[in-house]
Amino acid sequence: MPWISRGARVVTTRWPRRADQYADRFPATVSPTSAFASPEMAEVCPTGAIRVDDDQVRVDRGRCILCGRCVRHFPRHFRFTPGSEIARLARDALVVPELDKTDGAVRAVRDELSARTRALRRSVHIRHIDVGSDGADEWEVLALLNPIYDVHRLGIFFTASPRHADILLVTGVGTRGMREPLARTLDALPRPCVVIAAGTDAISGGLVHPTYATHGGIADLVPVDVWVPGSPPTPFSLLHGILLAIGRMSS
């Protein structure tokens, strides 16, 4: 059996137990680098992710599609930020720099989620559902199973049946045609369960929303517990979101 000789070398990351260079260095987000704010900054952003208020500029990572236009137009005020641990437990916590009020709110959410997922902590089954992605998100979700990420080592499994699933991993902008199938799938999950909005499209609709056939993300369709930004979210960010959901990592 010649296949047996393949893959004798270990290529799998040790993350999160050990640091991973790729996870740490990949530019998965954009951040403002100074407090300097001007209204023109908001104008270069095609999705309204840049907010300028009270002389403070903020980037809403839940809207950012990482096109880099702000970095190009204002290189001294925005930059791509390395690091994959970008999933959050509250929608507001995706805004950087953080709004003052989010801290306490996130703590309450984390405690509730932690209590809910205690039984799932060591092994979870995930059901993925696409509700209007561009197709790239599915590649990144599927990448979690390749030998580099190999999420089985962490007790994370994908399942075909929603009845066996603990986590519903949702990609896509939320099309009107997928509203019903999404609701039915969530209904079929046993409780307790967790819903992850994977990607900027699922969080806010990204650049695709608004159209006659979309909802702006899935927040109005299902109760979301974890938010993973990215267009599409990278495998490390997705993994961070999953581990966050079951209380095995902090945000």
Place this chain on the structure above:
Amino acid sequence: MIGSHTTIETYDVLSWRKEICARVGAGRRFAGLFATVDDPVVRLSALVTADCDIDVLDTTVPLEVSQYPSLASVLPSAAWYEREIHDTTGLVPVGHPRLDPLVLPLPGDARRPMPGSKTPAPSVDLDESTIPPRVLGHGIFTIPHGPVRSGVFESVEYLVETPGEDIPYVGIRVYAKHRGIEKRFEGLTTQEGVLLAERVEGVASVAHALAFSHAVEKLADITPPPRAQYWRVILAELERIANHLDVAMKCADAAGLAVAVARFGYHKENILRLVGAVTGSRFGRGIVVPGGLAREIAVEPGELATRLTEIIGHVRADVELLMSTSSFLDRLRTTGPLDPTLARVHGALGPVGRASGLDDDARWFRPYDGYAKLPPLPAPSSAVGDALARLQMRWAEIWNAAELIRRAADVLEEIRSEVLCTDVADCGGRAVGWAEAPQGEVLYAVECEDGRIRRCKPRSASFHNLVLFHDVFRGDIFTDFPFIEASFGLSIAGAAG
């Protein structure tokens, strides 16, 4: 080289239909059809290949008449296009063989999105009961696969009609995923539009950005600087390699070859990481813009070629092993055959068409960017047409892609100029741009007014090829389904719009 403008001819409805058929009869390929609502008329635009170009043939139908003699009744490959137009505008092609809803099942009295119209489109509520069931024959029942499918897939519903084991007919329902993305282009600037184009079919972001940019570059009458042109070749070919490896992985998965799945998944990840190192995005997004490239490339061309050669060396060893694994080949051989005559009549695109005897490839027949200056390197077509031939075509394309990248990298080492982008002035008019995506030829028909998009019609290869699913299941059974689906390598996002 891409011509400097797109030829647009206008006909009355009857001679329009005749002219399209005459051109197709003379060996041209029907490449697409779309509608633009321009109150009080609807303009129908057919896309037909020409020498090194794509021509646009227009006709108009008054909105109050809202019907015209169907093109599909004489040109079957127009069938899905007319169904899509009926969904979005309500226009009725009289004599259409089967005018079921395709992307938007709406009740008869619903307001439709009206692409091109300046009035905003109201949100739609889909009504599946508007799709009549098809089931024909004794003892036949239907099994719905989807829209939520078992595994990590894009949402699509295949309605398999079967007497038990054979698959006499597969119904294809893509509407659940319809995002109305065409309409979203309207009113955007061309610099925003290219970002949206990347999201029409996310696994072919670079090809879509290229096709859109080519259309805009025609309108603005500019040529990107040479450095950008060769980098575009490299990015497009890396995308091709990643997509073909994805197909290999899914074929191996269908055969239950866990090690092969892991190996090809590993290679694909390495290609995505290479794209990420070059562009900052694992899908090469935000880099191709009208005029050239948006930002500096982070990797030297020579270093990129070295890293790629190493990855391709590993791929080669695994391909040799896979293609000598008989339990795998047995599942692909004679599975999902696409008849060469049907492929030609339909104008099947990309590797699917090239594995069924066609040789059309936008890179060499209608060359753009660096492809126009590099010596042509087409993969030889095959007339076998089964899933195995399609996979073999993809291997050949991977090796050629690697060679093209090496050649482009060599040229880039010699280019001294630093310029990566030409300024694009606010432009107006209509033009068609194209690129050869991993799935096949992508077309963008773009209409601008003062630098803003008035109408944009992306035509993905996935949309054009997906209809062929109706014809490739003859003689095959349930367990062949994943092989056939994987060997087509299509994206539902691109097909559903």
